[in-house]
Amino acid sequence: MIKVGVFGASGYTGFETLAVLRKHPAVEIVFATSESAAGQKLSDLYPVAWDLPLTPLSEAPLANVDAVFCCLPHGASMPTVIAARQAGVRVIDLSADFRLTNAALYQKWYGLPHEAPALLAEAVYGLPEINRVRIRETNLLANPGCYPTSVLLALYPLLKTELLDASAPIIADSKSGVSGAGRKPTLKVHFVEVNENLSPYNIGQSHRHVPEMAQTIANLGGPGDKLIFSPHLVPVSRGMLSTVYVSLADDLPAAAAQSLYAETYAAEPLVWVLPAGQLATMAHTQRTHLAVLSVTWLHPRQLIICSSIDNLGKGAAGQAVQNFNIMFDLEETSGLI
């Protein structure tokens, strides 16, 4: 059994990570931390029959674990990751703290200096479909954001074949369930404000996930600066759908577009490309760890990709465990299907 700890158990991401790990056949959960609920049990925070004790972060027994999942907010994650790495523990970090390889860019978008720029070089961006080889070797895995996961999986087949028109905007119109906003009570997530409503926010190029996506697009040779990204809050608890509009540099017949996607992901255990004519919906992935993609061909130079994930599944905890499985040479879908 691989011994793991989870930092930040009280949020939705931490709780979901624990829920997945609890059923994982090769995992033993050694500790779970919560600052706000230290001394309480998980069943005090969630309506679940699981009396898992919550320890303060400072008492987490790093010496007793092989790996940690860090589900703390950005900023708070950095010192914990540093401590874990110093203790020789492999880290899967679900925060944003190690996703951007450029420390200055991190400071620009997150408003605080990066405390461990040296570790940034070590960190691997955990999209298995793109980075599987490097993931296997890393000791510091930066788990992608939910929006980037949904958008990058939609773009990857076009990026690896260099089919995108580098002069045209890439438009990602994304719709997210409310758990993506975290469990902290704010007016923005008040039931009455969300219910019967749909709200765009931080549209264009102002959301913190834009540089994360732009970095990966650029790393793959694409026009990262052409990304226009518009997130919308939708009255569902879980789920994410990105409708991605792309212009191509060369003519691509409809059948070739479909094949490109189908073949790119044919061997991927957690990506499902729908048959031509079907459209991905939130329901395709809700409460799963899958990504589901559909390809709509408009004309030889224009596609619409619909990309569905559960923001807590493939968009967070599920992908974290997938990465963990790869890092520890386990069956990649262990605990996930």
Add this chain to the structure above:
Amino acid sequence: MIKVGVFGASGYTGFETLAVLRKHPAVEIVFATSESAAGQKLSDLYPVAWDLPLTPLSEAPLANVDAVFCCLPHGASMPTVIAARQAGVRVIDLSADFRLTNAALYQKWYGLPHEAPALLAEAVYGLPEINRVRIRETNLLANPGCYPTSVLLALYPLLKTELLDASAPIIADSKSGVSGAGRKPTLKVHFVEVNENLSPYNIGQSHRHVPEMAQTIANLGGPGDKLIFSPHLVPVSRGMLSTVYVSLADDLPAAAAQSLYAETYAAEPLVWVLPAGQLATMAHTQRTHLAVLSVTWLHPRQLIICSSIDNLGKGAAGQAVQNFNIMFDLEETSGLI
């Protein structure tokens, strides 16, 4: 035009009261207060094209108004009501501060001493269907709670005819939309916690609306202490349905039960008794100022009354304006239908 002010504009009740008053043909809104948003406009708080300025409570020009609607929380309402009465302004108080006539009972349930026990004698409990004559004359109207409105309208026909079995429990199983919990963000009203959930809370005899209902039941000669009241939070923004189970002291045929309700409320402009065989639902009253009742006869001594109101309509702002209309000799439904 009757000049009015509204205290506590930023909450759902205050906003709804303003929205009703804005369309009232005989009303001029002179001021609206907000402590947390003083200096802002209503359009800064709500997605509405209404640049109504919000003043701090201390600057409310009481000398310029004929009446005030007080939508402050309990406790905060008392000093404001006292000041308004001292200024000779008629008051419609939507808080709980003047509903219980017994100051000691108030202290027991609300945890703070009553600051104006003398005014309690002056206050009239504003259920027009029961108290219309006294409402007309009063200068201090205690607007009922939403749950009490829905339950008391269900019981009133049996109370006035003394048909209730005084030895049997009166069971009111109530379901409320989330706006009844107020606009302050808490985990209880977080979208993800409410959505796809239904939660009982304070069931039995522990909710603060129990003494309010018991007082009116007792005033009408009924067994106030027999009330069992179970509120439930439901994933809708607005609406309230109380399913009320009553045992009768004497046999009442089905047709007589239906007639009793139909006749009791025949002249009431804002109560609608459904024909026999139909059941009241939340949809019957949502975004209206109506109460809708249905009578289900089980056997000669057992009825189920379903009672529907909008918690912000007949359960708060609508009833407040109905009472205001009565107090100022206006058409009772002015601004309400």
Add this chain to the structure above:
Amino acid sequence: MIKVGVFGASGYTGFETLAVLRKHPAVEIVFATSESAAGQKLSDLYPVAWDLPLTPLSEAPLANVDAVFCCLPHGASMPTVIAARQAGVRVIDLSADFRLTNAALYQKWYGLPHEAPALLAEAVYGLPEINRVRIRETNLLANPGCYPTSVLLALYPLLKTELLDASAPIIADSKSGVSGAGRKPTLKVHFVEVNENLSPYNIGQSHRHVPEMAQTIANLGGPGDKLIFSPHLVPVSRGMLSTVYVSLADDLPAAAAQSLYAETYAAEPLVWVLPAGQLATMAHTQRTHLAVLSVTWLHPRQLIICSSIDNLGKGAAGQAVQNFNIMFDLEETSGLI
């Protein structure tokens, strides 16, 4: 009083039209028809205290009315409109039957021949913000679809100033509440299928509202064939938000973009352009007859317009009554605010 009839009262659009007309100070409702519920009352179909009798279409007393609102499905609307025009009654048609001026195009998209091509020339497309003068004179008003209303209001300021880049796609990513799909029960609108889901459908250029939008864009001198339109079904009852991505032919500074929108609609009673920095949400227009727009400037040649309407308000019944008011020289917002 202007005497009106409503064809097709049982659907959501017909019911909403009746609800608006009922409160209209200058209107007398003479009849309402329903084939499926002929002989019943409106209160048999909806949880509302309104015993309006429903007559079969064949018994509608056209001779007794000045105007009719036709809320029948496309195809079914044509013969009714023809009959009403033959009777000299002015018609507001909420179906798609008289929106496309080209009969062949109608047949292509709706799969049946047009029965009254001559009337197509008489029909005026009822977007008051664009066509007010012609609306005033017409006897046959083709009320726009909900999606076209939301998208065309977003594009109109750029069309009238010829600012759109004619070679770039116009991308309208629209999100609609479920009432837009009608009241007929199908699996698509089953609660369990819609709730906690979000579904794209007919994306690209395959939705029937595409030719309607393309026609108006082209009439205004724009690149109608460049429109990419992606509707999504969202788990809300009412509401519509279109996120519209446009490329410009010339540089437009941010302040100029905001001014263009603000000034275009400054005198419009039912369009509200939000201040710079705010974003339109469904909540801005829900259960109103307004359109609310926001302008997000990305760079001098790229804007995002968020356009919000209630699909049954400005998207159907509200706009129909606005057009009616114009046609009958009434206050344009009579019955609507």
Add this chain to the structure above:
Amino acid sequence: MIKVGVFGASGYTGFETLAVLRKHPAVEIVFATSESAAGQKLSDLYPVAWDLPLTPLSEAPLANVDAVFCCLPHGASMPTVIAARQAGVRVIDLSADFRLTNAALYQKWYGLPHEAPALLAEAVYGLPEINRVRIRETNLLANPGCYPTSVLLALYPLLKTELLDASAPIIADSKSGVSGAGRKPTLKVHFVEVNENLSPYNIGQSHRHVPEMAQTIANLGGPGDKLIFSPHLVPVSRGMLSTVYVSLADDLPAAAAQSLYAETYAAEPLVWVLPAGQLATMAHTQRTHLAVLSVTWLHPRQLIICSSIDNLGKGAAGQAVQNFNIMFDLEETSGLI
């Protein structure tokens, strides 16, 4: 591996049963039937990556299976169960056809004569917490309805100790998610009719689950005829909460009430009694196979039991598989936790 077939795969109950069985370590699914979708795959009906072929009922290879789960509607289930029993296959029937032991009572409530009264004697009512011993031996398991499961688990501790006041009503106010109404599209389950609404239906003693509950209450020595049962439709996809009000024949201290429930279910793997002071909510059981109960003591003769299940979990598919596990001497929670 135990070979099983599922009749009626296209409904929510059938689909959920398949989803549970798919992950069951000791089960091989041999066939799944659908009349409406024969020849299609499960992925044609649901947004799921599972190309399970659907066969017509008449082609189900009964000879190849050890057990069948029958998820057909009542009436349709009977002939299929008869055929399966004649083929020597053990049956778990999720319909209502074998729950009532009295054929005349079945005919009264379901409006059709029972075709196999002899099999009624063989059938065992599948509430494991009450009937585990008989379940182990039976070849025909009548899986309980969702409402009866939630209400009977709430009453059982009082029934087995004969604590109920036989002269007082037992009031079960139940709230159910919409999947309980089935997947067939009707106006009752149209999103717009359900959303933002809460509707009582068949309240009192008119719902078909009343005789099912009354039978078990009476079998356990209780006053079955005193049950008043009021179901309500709630805008959630899955979940059920019953708030059950009971009067006791003798005084029961609060601690004893809590202990009675805790001890009754202490060894039950799928029933969780909450600690005193907590209340069961829908969220406690959603997407689980658990029942969760809370005990609220009002006075020595009055309790409120809140009983939560997922209507498709412990209320249908989960309980069916629990019964299957018992029948085949498997770990009782195999496939369920």
